[in-house]
Amino acid sequence: MSSASGSIGDSDSSYDDKTTLVLEEELGDGVGETSSLLTDKNANGGTADKKEYGAFNEKDTVIPEEFEGNEYQYHAAEIEAALANGQIPWSEEEERTVLRKTDLRVMILACVMFFSLDLDRSNIQQVVSSDFLLDTSMTTNDYNVGQSLFLIFFLSLEVPSQLMNKRFGPERWLPTIMFGWSIVSTIQVLITARPFFLFTRAALGFCQGGFVSGLAFYVSSFYKSDELSIRLSWIWATQSGTNVISALLASAILLMRDVGTLKNWQWLLLLEGLLTMAIGIATFFLIPSLKTPGIASIFTPREAAILRARVEHDDPSKKNQSNKDVGKRQTPKQIAGSVFGALTDKYLVPIFILGYIGFIPSVTMRYYFPINMRFLMFDTTTINLLIIPYAALNIFWTTTFSKLSDHYRTKWLFAVLSAIWVFPNLIFLQFLPYSANRWWRFASYTWVLGYPYYQPILVSWVSANSNDPDRRALAQSIYNIAVQLGNLTAANVYMENDSPYYHRGNYVLLALNLTSIVLAISIRTYYIRENNRRDNIWSTMTELEQMEYRNGGGNEKGNNRLDFRFKI
Known part of the structure; x- marks a missing residue:
């Protein structure tokens, strides 16, 4: 595997059609051999109470030719696709x-x-x-x-x-x-x-x-x-x-x-x-x-992708936290x-x-x-x-x-x-x-x-x-x-x-x-x-309404969102 030439910050959460096509061809519907992520949330609205890790070995990965020299992009897309399907595509180790x-x-x-x-x-x-x-x-x-x-x-x-x-x-x-x-x-x-x-x-x-x-x-x-x-x-x-x-x-x-x-x-x-x-x-x-190529000297491309994905999966609001261009706009x-x-x-x-x-x-x-x-x-x-x-x-x-x-x-x-x-x-x-x-x-x-x-x-x-x-x-x-x-x-x-x-x-x-x-x-x-007030409102919504809200619906932002629970 060649070393990554791009930095973690060179990509965002979206990937081009070529990336998606290669992932579908290489990985099918299930990304790697992973176990299901239990989605029961704790009372504070935090991360899952329990999780099972995938049995993944980075050495077994074959990087498609299209991603040679940019392995980080490949691993990041693979991990995002797996997380979207409720799976954890990395091992506990x-x-x-x-x-x-x-x-x-x-x-x-x-x-x-x-x-x-x-x-x-x-x-x-x-x-x-x-x-x-x-x-x-x-x-x-x-x-x-x-x-x-x-x-x-x-x-x-x-x-x-x-x-x-x-x-x-x-x-x-x-x-x-x-x-x-x-x-x-x-x-x-x-x-x-x-x-x-x-x-x-x-x-x-x-x-x-x-x-x-x-x-x-x-x-x-x-x-x-x-x-x-x-x-x-x-x-x-x-x-x-x-x-x-x-x-x-x-x-x-x-x-x-x-x-x-x-x-x-x-x-x-x-x-x-x-x-x-x-x-x-x-x-x-x-x-x-997370915005400079120097991080590649510390982590492998896959480790760099895991580093960012695990934090963003725990708190999606951190997805753009390292994006220093936000202040310029x-x-x-x-x-x-x-x-x-x-x-x-x-x-x-x-x-x-x-x-x-x-x-x-x-x-x-x-x-x-x-x-x-x-x-x-x-x-x-x-x-x-x-x-x-x-x-x-x-x-x-x-x-x-x-x-x-x-x-x-x-x-x-x-x-x-x-x-x-x-x-x-x-x-x-x-x-x-x-x-x-x-x-x-x-x-x-x-x-x-x-x-x-x-x-x-x-x-x-x-x-x-x-x-x-x-x-x-x-x-x-x-x-x-x-x-x-x-x-x-x-x-x-x-x-x-x-x-x-x-x-x-x-x-x-x-x-x-x-x-x-x-x-x-x-x-x-x-x-x-x-939290109890939001639970009561949330329970009155249908599953479809809840899904639409999670996907960006509603006018509330940040900690005002109904699907957010305060840590106590």
């Missing part, structure tokens, strides 16, 4: 191979990319554990303003960046903005006073805005809905892993006091900025894409309409709100962890090392909860359990006596920050319940805007006149934590009632 290759090639790079983001946006926490504020004649309120400026610019670029991501493709746009923020991160070494500090925080937010939602959208193109939470958890676990790595780096680099003409915190910013610059440049050449008025539609989607807004309030307690405490540990009289090296315990806990519990969420196909429960985790620890911290040993206060912070971060679960929830590629892209951006607004709020919960124990701030965190628990339970009830 083939699917495992495709999934393993995707994890190794897509997810590892995605985690490295996220590492680059988080290293540059969070190393300010290690910087303030040094004499940075003293050297630059700034206060903690100045630090708050800088964090707020970063978040304002970060969230203001969410939607514009996602539109650019759709237009040019993530394989081009994501490395571009990575290189941009690495430059800004590097020039932070020139900070001497408040004005330039505020400028660099704003510029860093400007460059990094839209990256998180763009990366989540990119990753969702490669996976089915019940595989996405755990993969996204790897990305957000990278955030905790970055905390560990940056803490170790900071512990070493901050020992470089007045080496050369730079202070220790300047060395930290310079070296980490150069590291992320190298990652950004490398990503230009390494990032795989939209006028400004259409773009504005799409953004407004995603922003006011009544089925997604509750998740947006949960994303806003749900993480404020932990983010507030993470922002102020170095400052509070410094108040407890820990030295700079110890403070950076004390980050490691909560980061390790967070990695373990985040990936565990996300895996369980995928396994049991439920989102709301693990969001509730994650929020419940935080509540008693906030109570403990609030009423801990002033005279208590400092390690008790450290333990309380560690247990809160080590909680199962349910951001991956909410991101996959938004993705699963969008049911439209353009809506999915914009909804993920809007969701991330909500999260960043929450981070902006978190940066201003603990105020200097409430220090050092922040009792007023802790009461605010307790109220928000309880609200997030109630909201997650309410979202579950909302989706169940909507």
Whole structure:
């Protein structure tokens, strides 16, 4: 078999008459020796509860002469024809191979990319554990303003960046903005006073805005809905892993006091900025894409066809997700309409709100962890090392909860359990006596920050319940805007006149934590009632009406369609 010369993106879901004729002549009515796909749907309207795989061997395939040099087109057409007949034309071993290759090639790079983001946006926490504020004649309120400026610019670029991501493709746009923020991160070494500090925080937010939602959208193109939470958890676990790595780096680099003409915190910013610059440049050449021929070096033509078909079969709305030409055909008025539609989607807004309030307690405490540990009289090296315990806990519990969420196909429960985790620890911290040993206060912070971060679960929830590629892209951006607004709020919960124990701030965190628990339970009830309402309408339709509706009938689109059921 010759290697494929075309990329996955060279074809769409339709094939010419010549393709159909050859397939009919070669394969007859049944495409390969496959088993029937059971079509019973689960209560959430998701994929089949059980499936049987075809006994297929790629080595036995004889590619017709008409498709020599373009085997991907042949396999894609063959698979589509089989799926249309209710069959799965690949073996379980083939699917495992495709999934393993995707994890190794897509997810590892995605985690490295996220590492680059988080290293540059969070190393300010290690910087303030040094004499940075003293050297630059700034206060903690100045630090708050800088964090707020970063978040304002970060969230203001969410939607514009996602539109650019759709237009040019993530394989081009994501490395571009990575290189941009690495430059800004590097020039932070020139900070001497408040004005330039505020400028660099704003510029860093400007460059990094839209990256998180763009990366989540990119990753969702490669996976089915019940595989996405755990993969996204790897990305957000990278955030905790970055905390560990940056803490170790900071512990070493901050020992470089007045080496050369730079202070220790300047060395930290310079070296980490150069590291992320190298990652950004490398990503230009390494990032795989469904739209570029480079994917052929990772998968065989048949594996490439399986990769795309299995995702689109699970969620037909992803059929055009990798089509970056869609953005070019939209006028400004259409773009504005799409953004407004995603922003006011009544089925997604509750998740947006949960994303806003749900993480404020932990983010507030993470922002102020170095400052509070410094108040407890820990030295700079110890403070950076004390980050490691909560980061390790967070990695373990985040990936565990996300895996369980995928396994049991439920989102709301693990969001509730994650929020419940935080509540008693906030109570403990609030009423801990002033005279208590400092390690008790450290333990309380560690247990809160080590909680199962349910951001991956909410991101996959938004993705699963969008049911439209353009809506999915914009909804993920809007969701991330909500999260960043929450981070902006978190940066201003603990105020200097409430220090050092922040009792007023802790009461605010307790109220928000309880609200997030109630909201997650309410979202579950909302989706169940909507699914039941659609079931009742669907049951009144004849089989012919249902078939016509499935084939594109009805005026409803996206998650408003009667044949769509919300994941709960």
